[in-house]
Amino acid sequence: MYAQLVKSEGMKSAAELSPQERAFQDRIDRGEKIEPKEWMPEGYRKTLIRQIGQHAHSEIVGQLPEGNWITRAPTLERKAILLAKVQDEAGHGLYLYCAAETLGVSRDQLLAKLHDGSMKYSSIFNYPTLNWADIGAVGWLVDGAAIMNQVQLQKTSYGPYSRAMIRICKEESFHQRQGYDIMMKMAQGTAEQKAMAQDALDRFWYPALMMFGPSDKDSVHSTQSMAWKIKINTNDELRQKFVDQTVPQAEYLGLKIPDPNLKWNEEKKGYDFSEPDWSEFFEVIAGNGPCNKERLGARVKAWEDGAWFRDGLLAHAEKAQARRAAARVAAE
Amino acid sequence: MASAGIAVDRAALFEFLTRMGDNTLILGHRVSEWCGHAPVLEEDIALANTALDLIGQTQLWLGLAGEVEGKGRNADALAFLRDAAAFRNCLLVERPNGDFGQTLTRQFLFDAWHHVMLTALTRSADPRIAEIAAKAVKEAAYHLERSSDLVIRLGDGTDESHKRMQRALDDIWSYVGELFIADDTDRAMVEAGIAPDPASLRLEWDAIVSEVLREATLKAPTSAYVHKGGRRGVHTEHLGYILADMQFLQRAYPGATW
Numbered sequence: 242m243y244a245q246l247v248k249s250e251g252m253k254s255a256a257e258l259s260p261q262e263r264a265f266q267d268r269i270d271r272g273e274k275i276e277p278k279e280w281m282p283e284g285y286r287k288t289l290i291r292q293i294g295q296h297a298h299s300e301i302v303g304q305l306p307e308g309n310w311i312t313r314a315p316t317l318e319r320k321a322i323l324l325a326k327v328q329d330e331a332g333h334g335l336y337l338y339c340a341a342e343t344l345g346v347s348r349d350q351l352l353a354k355l356h357d358g359s360m361k362y363s364s365i366f367n368y369p370t371l372n373w374a375d376i377g378a379v380g381w382l383v384d385g386a387a388i389m390n391q392v393q394l395q396k397t398s399y400g401p402y403s404r405a406m407i408r409i410c411k412e413e414s415f416h417q418r419q420g421y422d423i424m425m426k427m428a429q430g431t432a433e434q435k436a437m438a439q440d441a442l443d444r445f446w447y448p449a450l451m452m453f454g455p456s457d458k459d460s461v462h463s464t465q466s467m468a469w470k471i472k473i474n475t476n477d478e479l480r481q482k483f484v485d486q487t488v489p490q491a492e493y494l495g496l497k498i499p500d501p502n503l504k505w506n507e508e509k510k511g512y513d514f515s516e517p518d519w520s521e522f523f524e525v526i527a528g529n530g531p532c533n534k535e536r537l538g539a540r541v542k543a544w545e546d547g548a549w550f551r552d553g554l555l556a557h558a559e560k561a562q563a564r565r566a567a568a569r570v571a572a573e
Numbered sequence: 574m575a576s577a578g579i580a581v582d583r584a585a586l587f588e589f590l591t592r593m594g595d596n597t598l599i600l601g602h603r604v605s606e607w608c609g610h611a612p613v614l615e616e617d618i619a620l621a622n623t624a625l626d627l628i629g630q631t632q633l634w635l636g637l638a639g640e641v642e643g644k645g646r647n648a649d650a651l652a653f654l655r656d657a658a659a660f661r662n663c664l665l666v667e668r669p670n671g672d673f674g675q676t677l678t679r680q681f682l683f684d685a686w687h688h689v690m691l692t693a694l695t696r697s698a699d700p701r702i703a704e705i706a707a708k709a710v711k712e713a714a715y716h717l718e719r720s721s722d723l724v725i726r727l728g729d730g731t732d733e734s735h736k737r738m739q740r741a742l743d744d745i746w747s748y749v750g751e752l753f754i755a756d757d758t759d760r761a762m763v764e765a766g767i768a769p770d771p772a773s774l775r776l777e778w779d780a781i782v783s784e785v786l787r788e789a790t791l792k793a794p795t796s797a798y799v800h801k802g803g804r805r806g807v808h809t810e811h812l813g814y815i816l817a818d819m820q821f822l823q824r825a826y827p828g829a830t831w
C-alpha cells in the first residue's frame with residue numbers, strides 16, 4: 242500500500258504489558274481515539290511516524306508519474322482535471338506531514354530521510370507512465386488500491402491520522418472515477434487508443450497488486466500494528482477485495498486482466514488470481530525499479546535547487562521580525 | 574456603445590480573444606511544468622493551482638474565440654491544432670522557467686498586467702467578455718497578491734535570493750513592453766468599447782511594479798529595449814517545443830476523442 246512493509250515494534254504478550262500500556266491497549270480496544278498530547282507507548286509513536294511518513298512521501302513522489310503527462314494532456318479539460326488531481330496529491334502530502342508532526346517529527350526531518358533513502362515511498366511510483374492511458378490506469382488502479390487501504394484507515398486509532406484519512410478518501414474516490422473515465426474513453430476509442438488502454442492495464446496490474454505488500458499472515462509486525470489499530474485489515478484481505486472490485490470493472494471496459502489463472506471461486510465468493518512477482522517487488526523496494534533513480538533524483542534536485550528559496554524566505558521573516566521589534570522600541 | 578459583433582470586425586475580435594487565451598494557455602503550460610519539482614510543498618500546490626486557473630481561463634477565452642470565428646473550431650481545436658505562427662501570446666509567457674526566481678518574476682510581471690487588463694475588461698461593451706473578465710479578475714488578483722508577496726520576500730531575503738531575483742528581473746524585463754504597444758487590432762477594440770488601449774494600462778502597471786520592487790529592494794532595469802512579435806505570431810524558438818509537447822496526442826492520433 243502507500244505504506245508497505247512498515248516495521249512495527251515487537252508484539253508484547255498481555256502479561257508483559259505495564260499497567261500504563263495495559264490501560265492504553267484498553268482504550269484502543271474500546272475504540273477510543275488517541276490524541277497527540279496523550280500518553281502512548283514509544284513503539285506506537287515510532288510505528289505511526291514510519292507509516293504516516295511513508296504515506297506522505299508516497300503522495301508527493303506520486304505527483305511525478307502523473308505530472309509527466311500534464312504538459313501532454315490531450316484536451317484542455319483533461320489537462321485541468323489532471324492538474325487538479327496532482328494538486329490534491331500534494332495537498333494529501335501536506336495533511337499527512339502535519340499529522341506526523343503531531344507525533345514530534347518535523348516535515349524537514351522526514352524529508353531528509355526520504356532523500357537519503359532511509360525512508361521509502363510506495364513501490365508503485367517507481368513505474369513509468371508511458372502512454373496517456375497510463376494516466377487513466379493510475380487513477381483507476383493506483384488510487385483505487387489506495388482507497389481500499391485508506392477507507393479502513395479512517396478507523397485507525399490515532400486521531401489526527403484518522404481525520405486526515407477521512408478528508409483524503411473523499412478526494413481519492415474522485416480521482417478513481419476520473420481515471421476510470423479516461424480508461425472508458427480509451428477503451429471505446431480508436432483501435433490505437435484501445436491498444437494503449439490494454440497496454441496500460443498489462444503494465445499496471447501486477448504493480449497495483451504489489452501496493453498491498455507481501456502476505457502478512459504470519460508477520461509479527463502486522464500483529465502488533467493490528468492490535469494498535471494502526472492497521473485494520475491484512476494485506477491479503479485488502480488485495481482480495483481490490484481484485485474482486487476491479488475484475489468486473491475491467492470486464493465492463495472490455496479489457497483483459499493479464500492473468501491466465503484469474504477465475505471466480507464460488508466457494509470463497511471471490512476471485513482466484515496469480516500473485517505478483519515478489520522478487521520484482523523487492524528489487525523495486527531496494528532501489529532497482531524502472532524509475533527509482535529518476536523519482537528520488539527529481540525530489541532531491543527540487544529540494545537542493547530550492548534551498549536558496551527557503552533560506553530567502555526565512556531570512557526575510559527574521560528581518561521583518563527585527564524591524565517590528567525595533568519599531569516597538571522606538572515607539573516606547 | 575454598439576453591441577459586439579455588430580460594430581466590430583469579427584477577425585479583429587477573434588484576434589483579440591486569441592491573444593487573451595494564448596497568454597493564459599502558454600503561461601499555464603509553463604507553470605504546469607513545475608508540478609512535483611517546486612522548492613517546497615506549498616509551492617507545488619500553489620503553482621498547480623495557478624496553472625489550473627490559467628487553463629480554466631483559456632477554455633473561456635478560446636471557447637469564445639471559436640464562437641466568434643464561426644468556423645466550427647472549439648477551444649481544443651484552437652489550442653491543439655494551430656501551429657506556432659497562429660499563436661498570439663506575448664513572448665513573455667513563453668520564456669523558459671529557469672530557476673524559481675525567473676518563474677516567479679515572469680509571473681509577477683504578467684500578473685500585474687493581467688490584473689489591470691482584466692479589471693478594464695470587466696467594463697467591456699461585449700457582455701461575454703465582461704463576464705469572463707469578472708471571473709478571471711478574481712483569480713488574477715489572488716495570483717498578483719501571491720507573486721508580489723514572494724517577490725518582496727525573496728528580493729529582501731538573503732544576498733543570494735536578492736541576486737537571483739535581480740538577475741531574473743534584468744533578464745525578463747525587455748519582454749514586458751510588448752504588452753503595452755497598440756496595433757490595429759487594439760485600436761478596433763478601443764473603438765468598439767471592447768477593450769482598453771494597451772498603452773493606457775502602463776501607468777497603473779508601473780505603479781504596482783515599482784511599489785513591489787521598492788519593498789523588495791530590487792531595481793527596475795533602465796534598458797528601454799522591447800522584444801516583440803508574439804502578438805502578431807512571430808515567436809521565440811521556445812514556442813515550437815511547447816507546442817510539440819502540448820499537441821502531441823492530438824497530432825499523432827487525429828480525430829480521436831479523449
Ligand SMILES: [Fe+2]
Nearest residue numbers: 300329330333
Ligand atoms: Fe492522494
Ligand SMILES: [Fe+2]
Nearest residue numbers: 303330384387
Ligand atoms: Fe494517491
Ligand SMILES: [Fe+2]
Nearest residue numbers: 330384413416
Ligand atoms: Fe489520488
